[in-house]
Amino acid sequence: MSQEIIQYHRQESIREDGMLFVRTEGIFPTMTKAPILLAGIIIVSVVIPLQNSFSSTRSLDLIIYPDGSTHVYSITEVDSLEPDFAVNLFGSSIENFVAIGENNFLLSADLTDKTAHVETFGSSTISIDYDIHDLVSKEGRIWTFTIVAPIDFTLLMPQNSVIIGMNVLPLRMEIIDEQTRLFLSSGSSEVNYVFGTPTTTQLSPTESELDSLLILIGGAVVSAIVIGAIFLRRSQKKSPRIEITKTIPETGKFLVPETIFKFRPDLREDDKEIINFIFNNGGKALESELRKKFLQPRTTMWRAVKRLERQGIVEIEKKEMQNLVKLKQELEGE
Amino acid sequence: MNQVTSLGLLVLVASMIFSGISISAVAQTDYNTLLKIVLQAKREVEQQISSDTSEEVKRLYEAASREVVLLEKSLESDDPSSAKQHFLNAMKMFKRITQMISSDRPTQELQSTVAVSSSTLQRDHSSVLERIKKFISTLKSIARSQSVSFVEADQLVAQIAQQIRKNDDRGLKATLAELKDVLADIRKELHKLASQTIDDRTIKFFNDMLDRLNKRGADQELLSDARHMLSDYEKQIADGNYDEAKELKVELTKIIRELYKATL
Numbered sequence: 001m002s003q004e005i006i007q008y009h010r011q012e013s014i015r016e017d018g019m020l021f022v023r024t025e026g027i028f029p030t031m032t033k034a035p036i037l038l039a040g041i042i043i044v045s046v047v048i049p050l051q052n053s054f055s056s057t058r059s060l061d062l063i064i065y066p067d068g069s070t071h072v073y074s075i076t077e078v079d080s081l082e083p084d085f086a087v088n089l090f091g092s093s094i095e096n097f098v099a100i101g102e103n104n105f106l107l108s109a110d111l112t113d114k115t116a117h118v119e120t121f122g123s124s125t126i127s128i129d130y131d132i133h134d135l136v137s138k139e140g141r142i143w144t145f146t147i148v149a150p151i152d153f154t155l156l157m158p159q160n161s162v163i164i165g166m167n168v169l170p171l172r173m174e175i176i177d178e179q180t181r182l183f184l185s186s187g188s189s190e191v192n193y194v195f196g197t198p199t200t201t202q203l204s205p206t207e208s209e210l211d212s213l214l215i216l217i218g219g220a221v222v223s224a225i226v227i228g229a230i231f232l233r234r235s236q237k238k239s240p241r242i243e244i245t246k247t248i249p250e251t252g253k254f255l256v257p258e259t260i261f262k263f264r265p266d267l268r269e270d271d272k273e274i275i276n277f278i279f280n281n282g283g284k285a286l287e288s289e290l291r292k293k294f295l296q297p298r299t300t301m302w303r304a305v306k307r308l309e310r311q312g313i314v315e316i317e318k319k320e321m322q323n324l325v326k327l328k329q330e331l332e333g334e
Numbered sequence: 335m336n337q338v339t340s341l342g343l344l345v346l347v348a349s350m351i352f353s354g355i356s357i358s359a360v361a362q363t364d365y366n367t368l369l370k371i372v373l374q375a376k377r378e379v380e381q382q383i384s385s386d387t388s389e390e391v392k393r394l395y396e397a398a399s400r401e402v403v404l405l406e407k408s409l410e411s412d413d414p415s416s417a418k419q420h421f422l423n424a425m426k427m428f429k430r431i432t433q434m435i436s437s438d439r440p441t442q443e444l445q446s447t448v449a450v451s452s453s454t455l456q457r458d459h460s461s462v463l464e465r466i467k468k469f470i471s472t473l474k475s476i477a478r479s480q481s482v483s484f485v486e487a488d489q490l491v492a493q494i495a496q497q498i499r500k501n502d503d504r505g506l507k508a509t510l511a512e513l514k515d516v517l518a519d520i521r522k523e524l525h526k527l528a529s530q531t532i533d534d535r536t537i538k539f540f541n542d543m544l545d546r547l548n549k550r551g552a553d554q555e556l557l558s559d560a561r562h563m564l565s566d567y568e569k570q571i572a573d574g575n576y577d578e579a580k581e582l583k584v585e586l587t588k589i590i591r592e593l594y595k596a597t598l
Contacts (some may be wrong), residue, residue, distance in 0.1 A: 067461035140436035165429030240432040
């Protein structure tokens with residue numbers, strides 16, 4: 001049926017030498033070419049979200065920590081033809097700011113007062129993470145969260161907090177791991193909360209007291225067992241070590257780098273170099289010598305040495321007001 | 335063919351309509367949420383009220399309770415505007431009651447000062463730990479494909495958690511300071527690793543933009559200046575003169591933005 005209609009119009013247009021005569025009921029299939037219309041709609045449907053997307057915040061999620069600091073995470077669509085983008089922050093006391101571009105690419109950013117200038121250089125989406133201390137205030141028992149949000153957002157309340165005041169209607173609420181997550185609308189919002197009375201207070205006094213007593217007794221018994229076990233283990237561990245210290249001569253043995261690297265495969269390359277140096281230096285070296293050798297500032301080397309000590313590879317001795325770093329005789333924990 | 339096209343059109347139109355509906359649906363309040371929040375607040379306030387509580391507070395609590403009942407009734411009768419009003423009224427009253435109870439009990443507050451401060455301290459430390467964990471997880475997500483070690487940072491986080499449990503404030507301070515340094519180093523390392531790619535991306539961005547601006551008929555004199563500046567920038571990067579390169583990047587960015595805006 002449709003094939004017949006198309007043929008009919010083609011014939012008509014050829015016969016009339018460029019003049020187009022159509023019946024009214026045939027206007028739509030003839031004048032408006034469906035594929036063009038289809039393409040048009042596709043373009044419109046693609047362009048509308050693109051128009052909205054230039055420099056607009058796509059999502060905003062906030063987490064309130066128990067001390068009132070707040071973590072902000074937002075995803076923003078930016079103009080990829082602009083070299084940088086100014087992100088408005090919710091305050092000026094910012095910590096741990098990180099801007100990430102597409103493919104988890106770290107972006108450079110300069111923070112000035114309440115704005116972060118992020119060098120986007122071609123990114124069309126950036127995600128921003130930071131901690132802020134300006135959104136929550138406290139008066140007496142009541143904590144107050146205040147914000148003027150550019151879009152709808154989610155707010156994860158701290159554990160054990162109870163909302164006791166709100167000046168807006170939440171869109172939704174859900175409980176995640178005993179924490180309340182609110183879905184709030186854009187604009188100005190204020191949420192007041194307190195840290196709730198523990199649930200034990202809901203029990204009758206006798207039940208509560210009985211439970212506390214049982215918990216106390218149980219806790220004491222468990223602690224005694226644990227402490228006893230630790231002492232027993234320590235005394236078992238310590239005795240053979242003292243013997244080794246006594247029997248080993250001053251020129252004594254110490255760990256060889258190969259053994260250390262075998263049992264500590266996660267060691268950093270610079271730590272391995274320090275170990276090699278100490279080994280070649282007769283198993284010990286002053287921290288100042290290490291600093292000179294590796295041209296490292298005092299704090300960096302101190303941290304490196306502490307790192308090795310924590311991993312049971314070296315021990316630190318005080319020698320004439322200096323730190324003497326010695327390779328251990330055996331690797332702790334192996 | 336026409337049937338296929340019509341079907342395609344129908345699907346497109348339907349998807350556009352439904353996507354619009356879903357956006358507005360997200361913005362609708364789930365009214366049962368209001369009741370949950372109000373009941374939680376009521377329970378909390380109820381626990382604070384005792385025989386010592388002032389008559390004014392008790393009267394306010396009764397009024398708030400009435401608002402809760404009215405909210406329930408509004409929800410049952412499917413009256414959102416009335417539900418909204420009763421919710422806001424109730425929450426306002428619960429906040430006021432909590433404020434009044436707090437100010438009514440200065441002596442009791444004093445008696446529990448030690449306990450409160452110790453729990454607050456614990457809370458502050460745990461917040462610091464939570465913030466650090468979040469920050470580390472962000473850094474890890476960036477470093478996923480790069481050889482940056484987080485072993486030390488993870489060890490220190492575990493140590494901090496232990497020190498918080500043991501109330502070892504002095505040790506905690508030292509470990510936090512150490513972790514701060516470690517994280518600063520990791521961040522520097524990540525920036526260092528990213529810098530090469532950042533430079534490449536920056537140069538590519540400037541080149542692409544200059545070509546695009548040329549096609550749009552941008553001011554040729556300014557374009558020529560920008561091209562010279564870009565080649566100078568590349569040279570400074572290659573020579574490791576990063577301060578000079580940074581200055582050039584700032585200038586280049588200004589020119590390109592100016593040209594871009596002029597051609598819009």
